[in-house]
Amino acid sequence: MRSTSFLWNVCKSSFTFGLIGLTVSDRVASVVRVRGLSMSPTFNPPNNTSLGLFTDDHVLVEKRCLTDYKFSHGDVVVFCSPRNYKEKQIKRITGMPGDWISVPFSYDAVRIPEGHCWVEGDNPTDSLDSRSFGPIPLGLIRGRVTHVLWPPQRVGKIDKKLPRSGLSF
Amino acid sequence: MFGKWTAIAKESIDRAAIVARFLCLLHVTNTYIFSPTLVYGPSMLPTLNLTGDVVLSEYISHRLGKVGPGDVVLIQSPENPRKMITKRVVAMEGEVVSFLVDPSRSDRSRTVVVPKGHVWIQGDNIYASNDSRNFGPIPYGLIQGKVWCRVWPIDGFGSL
Numbered sequence: 001m002r003s004t005s006f007l008w009n010v011c012k013s014s015f016t017f018g019l020i021g022l023t024v025s026d027r028v029a030s031v032v033r034v035r036g037l038s039m040s041p042t043f044n045p046p047n048n049t050s051l052g053l054f055t056d057d058h059v060l061v062e063k064r065c066l067t068d069y070k071f072s073h074g075d076v077v078v079f080c081s082p083r084n085y086k087e088k089q090i091k092r093i094t095g096m097p098g099d100w101i102s103v104p105f106s107y108d109a110v111r112i113p114e115g116h117c118w119v120e121g122d123n124p125t126d127s128l129d130s131r132s133f134g135p136i137p138l139g140l141i142r143g144r145v146t147h148v149l150w151p152p153q154r155v156g157k158i159d160k161k162l163p164r165s166g167l168s169f
Numbered sequence: 170m171f172g173k174w175t176a177i178a179k180e181s182i183d184r185a186a187i188v189a190r191f192l193c194l195l196h197v198t199n200t201y202i203f204s205p206t207l208v209y210g211p212s213m214l215p216t217l218n219l220t221g222d223v224v225l226s227e228y229i230s231h232r233l234g235k236v237g238p239g240d241v242v243l244i245q246s247p248e249n250p251r252k253m254i255t256k257r258v259v260a261m262e263g264e265v266v267s268f269l270v271d272p273s274r275s276d277r278s279r280t281v282v283v284p285k286g287h288v289w290i291q292g293d294n295i296y297a298s299n300d301s302r303n304f305g306p307i308p309y310g311l312i313q314g315k316v317w318c319r320v321w322p323i324d325g326f327g328s329l
Contacts, residue, residue, distance in 0.1 A: 016190055023193040026200065069250045080310030083286040086234075113304075115248040139245030140310045 029062045031149060032078060034090055038121035058150035061143035069138050074160030076145040082133050090145060091119035091129050203227040205320065208255045212292030216329055223321035226314040237261065241316040241329055247307050256290040256300050268302055269295060
């Protein structure tokens with residue numbers, strides 16, 4: 001009898017903690033592991049050791065920005081990939097609605113439509129971003145990256161770097 | 170005397186914890202399971218009324234990839250991420266869509282292939298609907314839920 005009530009209490013507590021944890025992770029902030037080199041050197045700067053669970057950067061993603069979708073140039077965001085909704089990517093916003101972006105290696109200029117944004121990785125040679133799939137709707141964004149939490153020697157706030165190339169006016 | 174204040178503090182913390190747990194349960198249910206939604210507008214006539222229907226929408230199918238052509242879905246508008254719109258899925262990625270560009274003005278029709286990771290949505294009332302014919306195919310990630318059945322008005326009760 002005592003063991004079943006103990007088990008029941010454990011189940012109730014873990015269910016409660018699960019609910020609270022899920023709500024906090026959806027509405028306040030969560031921790032995300034950064035894979036890949038498309039945001040070097042901001043995340044996962046190049047070094048000699050191979051990338052793995054303990055050497056990848058872990059960052060804090062805040063979700064309070066999802067109530068009013070007020071983003072600006074230089075924000076690093078997590079978004080669902082437009083090519084595959086199951087994958088999430090981390091890139092920097094380099095263009096907001098109404099901006100004109102010049103497409104590299106051609107004379108075209110693309111105007112970012114209402115409700116969309118242009119995202120690019122900080123490492124242009126190794127980044128699959130808006131230069132391949134075009135502007136993405138702001139609705140795909142799932143959070144904004146504010147701090148690096150791991151590794152300990154690089155813990156700190158993310159800078160808002162303004163775009164180097166392309167036209168924004 | 171001090172003991173009385175600690176008892177009051179403990180009881181208020183307990184009550185607040187119950188409210189917090191309830192709010193978290195409400196959030197998880199409304200985001201991951203199902204919730205009632207008020208939908209209104211002319212773009213889904215005659216399926217949905219102009220002045221507003223309350224429908225039950227579920228949030229499980231789209232996470233499992235089980236949304237298909239013919240489903241009425243709730244999506245975040247690609248033109249304004251704060252707005253939710255209700256439309257029907259007409260075609261999935263890789264399929265070919267033929268549609269009337271502007272049926273109230275001309276008979277012109279176009280044919281488009283839906284790119285990978287996207288869906289083509291249209292309102293049932295093609296004369297008064299701002300949908301994929303205007304803003305193009307939308308990424309699957311913008312789908313927020315699938316409409317399951319209508320609960321208000323009562324005489325329209327039942328699955329759509």
